[in-house]
Amino acid sequence: MQIYKTFLKMLIRNMPSGMLYLGIFISIAIVVANNNQNNDISSFTSSRADVAVIDNDNTELSEALKDYIGSCHNIVNISDDKEKWTDELFYRTVDYILVINKGFEDGVTGRSYADKLESYSAPDSNTSYIVQSQAESYMQNVCACLDSGYSMEESCKKAADIAQIQVNVTLSGADKNEDVSDAMPAVNTISYFFTFFPYVILCLLINTLGSTLIVWNKPELKARTAVSGTSFAARNAGIVGAMFTFSCIIIMIFTVVCVVMYKDDFFTKATLYFGLNALCYMLVSLSVTFLIAQLSKKLSALSIWSNIIGLSTSFLCGVFVTRDLLPDKVVAFSKCLPTYWYINVTEELKYYNGSLSSNSWISIGIQLLFAAAIMVISLVVIKNRQRKQEMA
Amino acid sequence: MxxxxxxxxxxxxxxxxxxxxxxxxxxxxxxxxxxxxxxGISDKTNNFHSIPVAVVYEKENAIFKATINAVSKSDTQGEEFLNVTETDSASAKALLNDDKVDAIIYVDDDISMAVAASGLNQTAVQSFLNEFEQKSALISDIIKENPDKLVSLIGNIFSSRTYISEQKLTDSPMxxxxxxxxxxxxxxxxxxxxxxxxxxxxxxxxxxxxxxxxxxxxxxxxxxxxxxxxxxxxxxxxxxxxxxxxxxxxxxxxxxxxxxxxxxxxxxxxxxxxxxxxxxxxxxxxxxxxxxxxxxxxxxxxxxxxxxxxxxxxxxxxxxxxxxxxxxxxxxxxxxxxxxxxxxxxxxxxxxxxxxxxxxxxxxxxxxxxxxxxxxxx
Known part of the structure; x- marks a missing residue:
């Protein structure tokens, strides 16, 4: 009991360094959830680009063109400074800039079109291609009307009326989306919380539990405990018990944070599966921490380990960047890492339809196998060290 | 020292x-x-790639077929705009389910579209179909009122004239x-x-x-x-x-x-x-x-x-x-x-x-x- 209490006290004393990662985690989860909360996935919505229109003509036609672009995209204001335009296009805060030069309407009336409209966009931009083709189409319609004998006012009105014609788009056909629309309100927001979980739990455990284990692995401390009345088995039981209690505290903290952040969406079956998956990954993180504590001698090395393992697995396995956007070779390599299998389950749970597929259960099983394998490696390391000490 | x-x-x-x-x-x-x-992000999210679509002809539409053939062959920004698979409704749905196509275009009396998710590619296809429908409506409207303008109208709509000149701010790929x-x-x-x-x-x-x-x-x-x-x-x-x-x-x-x-x-x-x-x-x-x-x-x-x-x-x-x-x-x-x-x-x-x-x-x-x-x- 004494060992249990001391170990737990040390763990709790090391908590502030772990809380830093919890703070980062909550901030990321809030920012990402807020950025994605308006995505309506129950019906089709056209992508709207951010378009800046610099109107130097201020005529009926230029206003009509501006209104048309505004009906399809978001009009943003931008200063008339080309250096600022470059910055805005580079950072994609503006997708497309249309400059309507002076004399535009007069030019169109006189059938002289050259250099009246100029566009600026990032090279090979998908978004700008859509805006450009829409604006060209609108101008074709206006010019067709003008050539057919309509006045400028009538042509603008005709082109605006024609622009109202839209094809019917249905969001259907893919089973997964039908499932999504049923389960999504709860799953959509909470999935961001669990997506970033691997990074934070790994760094948190290495920096708190790892530093405590390193202190307990010091030969002098081990020797002192060995000569005391406490048996080796009781010592280990105390440490394992304290680790278990600490894990429960961590789970409670995460549960409270999750309930506070997603109180309306928390109590669903999907959350239960998310929690189960997170619990399995926590076991992986515990075994990784245990191994690192056996390999490291210095406390200061832990932040290095946590950054190397935490960042690399998170970047490679789709925690920080969606797996769809990762290169195929990276995805293939990441299958060798437990985080890949964790993300496998969270990805499926985003489209949760009431049950977990066999693939997800296999992914959970593979995580448990990883945890067991890493723990076995740790025990081998301990055994080898003991053998060396005995030989010495 | x-x-x-x-x-x-x-x-x-x-x-x-x-x-x-x-x-x-x-x-x-x-x-x-x-x-x-x-x-891989820039290439996957920003750069233009052909959009895979399935087309289901429930009714013959020669003009639409010619138009879609044109955009699936023409060279826009180095790649064709659409990568078209003509098929029946069931196969098209299967292709959409398997993420093999981004949209299904149904050609009937009206043209409609089915997608699995909202996105840029889907918007591009929608924009193309809107343009086709709008041009068709414009032609029929104007011909009703001014039948003698048909030749100049067709010439105007199908001309390769561009109204907007694309300018570069930098040589960088941004x-x-x-x-x-x-x-x-x-x-x-x-x-x-x-x-x-x-x-x-x-x-x-x-x-x-x-x-x-x-x-x-x-x-x-x-x-x-x-x-x-x-x-x-x-x-x-x-x-x-x-x-x-x-x-x-x-x-x-x-x-x-x-x-x-x-x-x-x-x-x-x-x-x-x-x-x-x-x-x-x-x-x-x-x-x-x-x-x-x-x-x-x-x-x-x-x-x-x-x-x-x-x-x-x-x-x-x-x-x-x-x-x-x-x-x-x-x-x-x-x-x-x-x-x-x-x-x-x-x-x-x-x-x-x-x-x-x-x-x-x-x-x-x-x-x-x-x-x-x-x-x-x-």
């Missing part, structure tokens, strides 16, 4: 493995992670992901401050045993400071050179074609990094607090330059531009950015001069904090 001090300080700094890790190892690891994660690498170089330069911090701390007799020993040595204070500073700066420059070599030669990251200016940016950035570290290390506080202050400063500065969220620089520019003018990581990032984007060096040199001024201010403050200190006992 200077050479001796410089040589041994350099050797001892090389043995400080943690500081060397933060200056060199961590930026290289982070850079590799960025490369693994971001190398890869927004490169901001992360620029910010990472800024962070790596500032992380040189870990060396500066250790150097300054180990010169303070009231904080470290090394400082006590040094204070009793028969060496002029300014000679010692210069040797220590230069040793840290040398090691930081070597770290930056290795990082740049790794980025340019191994990962093939585009940092522009002006290697000399890139090196100048790293040198100026490293100077600020070391100067910041020396300033923090000179503060009369405990080691743990010094490291915490330096971490908050260096990571905060890197965050504001776009290391974690790349458009943050432009958000700050709109609300509090003064931060971008004085934040060291932003200045380093902006120098590299301006080299890649702009043809002139005006903005680049403004940033470099500002970095030099910041370094001078920090070194002066550090000197004022540490000079003429004497201790009754240690």
């Amino acid at each position: 200077f050479g001796h001090l410089y040589k041994y300080r350099l050797k001892s700094l090389l043995r400080m493995k943690e500081d060397v890790f933060w200056c060199l190892g961590f930026p290289i690891i982070l850079c590799t992670c960025f490369f693994a994660a971001f190398s 890869d927004e992901m490169s901001v992360y690498y620029f910010s990472l170089i800024g962070m790596a330069a500032l992380f040189g401050g870990f060396l500066g911090c250790s150097v300054a701390r180990q010169m303070q007799p009231n904080i470290t045993p090394e400082g006590m020993r040094k204070s009793t040595a028969p060496v002029k204070r300014h000679t010692m400071i210069a040797a220590e500073f230069l040793a840290a700066y040398t090691l930081q420059l070597i770290s930056m050179a290795i990082l740049l070599f790794y980025m340019i030669c191994v990962l093939r990251i585009n940092l522009g074609n002006e290697a000399g200016y890139v090196a100048l940016t790293c040198a100026a950035g490293s100077l600020v990094g070391i100067a910041s570290g020396i300033f923090v290390g000179s503060l009369p506080i405990k080691e743990g607090m010094q490291i915490a202050i330096f971490l908050v400063y260096s990571l905060g500065s890197s965050f504001l330059s776009g290391l974690m969220v790349h458009p943050i620089k432009i958000w700050i520019e709109k609300s509090m531009p003064i931060i971008n003018r004085i934040n060291p990581a932003t200045l380093i990032q902006d120098s590299l950015y301006s080299l890649v984007i702009y043809n002139t060096h005006e903005r680049f040199f403004t940033n470099i001069i500002t970095l030099a001024v910041i370094s001078v201010i920090l070194c002066t403050l550090s000197y004022l904090m540490t000079r003429r200190k004497s201790y009754a006992n240690l």
Whole structure:
């Protein structure tokens, strides 16, 4: 009991360094959830680009063109400074800039079109291609009307009326989306919380539990405990018990944070599966921490380990960047890492339809196998060290 | 004496493995992670690729067929606009389910479309279909009123005339992901401050045993400071050179074609990094607090330059531009950015001069904090 209490006290004393990662985690989860909360996935919505229109003509036609672009995209204001335009296009805060030069309407009336409209966009931009083709189409319609004998006012009105014609788009056909629309309100927001979980739990455990284990692995401390009345088995039981209690505290903290952040969406079956998956990954993180504590001698090395393992697995396995956007070779390599299998389950749970597929259960099983394998490696390391000490 | 001090300080700094890790190892690891994660993003999200669609003809429509054949063969921005698969309804749904196509186009009396999700490709297909329907409606409307205008109308609508001329602001590919690498170089330069911090701390007799020993040595204070500073700066420059070599030669990251200016940016950035570290290390506080202050400063500065969220620089520019003018990581990032984007060096040199001024201010403050200190006992 004494060992249990001391170990737990040390763990709790090391908590502030772990809380830093919890703070980062909550901030990321809030920012990402807020950025994605308006995505309506129950019906089709056209992508709207951010378009800046610099109107130097201020005529009926230029206003009509501006209104048309505004009906399809978001009009943003931008200063008339080309250096600022470059910055805005580079950072994609503006997708497309249309400059309507002076004399535009007069030019169109006189059938002289050259250099009246100029566009600026990032090279090979998908978004700008859509805006450009829409604006060209609108101008074709206006010019067709003008050539057919309509006045400028009538042509603008005709082109605006024609622009109202839209094809019917249905969001259907893919089973997964039908499932999504049923389960999504709860799953959509909470999935961001669990997506970033691997990074934070790994760094948190290495920096708190790892530093405590390193202190307990010091030969002098081990020797002192060995000569005391406490048996080796009781010592280990105390440490394992304290680790278990600490894990429960961590789970409670995460549960409270999750309930506070997603109180309306928390109590669903999907959350239960998310929690189960997170619990399995926590076991992986515990075994990784245990191994690192056996390999490291210095406390200061832990932040290095946590950054190397935490960042690399998170970047490679789709925690920080969606797996769809990762290169195929990276995805293939990441299958060798437990985080890949964790993300496998969270990805499926985003489209949760009431049950977990066999693939997800296999992914959970593979995580448990990883945890067991890493723990076995740790025990081998301990055994080898003991053998060396005995030989010495 | 200077050479001796410089040589041994350099050797001892090389043995400080943690500081060397933060200056060199961590930026290289982070850079590799960025490369693994971001190398496919620009191509997948920004650049134009043919859109796979399935077309289901429930009723023959020769004009639509001709139009769709034209856009699936014509060369728009290097690739055809649509990659069309003509099939029946069931197969089309299967293709959509398997993510083999982005949309199904149903051709009946009206044209309609089914998609599995909202997105840019789906919007592009929708826009194309809208255009077709709008043009059809326009032609039939005008012909009803002015049948004699048919020839000029068709000529107008199907002409290859373009009304909008596309202009270029820069020859750069404008890869927004490169901001992360620029910010990472800024962070790596500032992380040189870990060396500066250790150097300054180990010169303070009231904080470290090394400082006590040094204070009793028969060496002029300014000679010692210069040797220590230069040793840290040398090691930081070597770290930056290795990082740049790794980025340019191994990962093939585009940092522009002006290697000399890139090196100048790293040198100026490293100077600020070391100067910041020396300033923090000179503060009369405990080691743990010094490291915490330096971490908050260096990571905060890197965050504001776009290391974690790349458009943050432009958000700050709109609300509090003064931060971008004085934040060291932003200045380093902006120098590299301006080299890649702009043809002139005006903005680049403004940033470099500002970095030099910041370094001078920090070194002066550090000197004022540490000079003429004497201790009754240690």
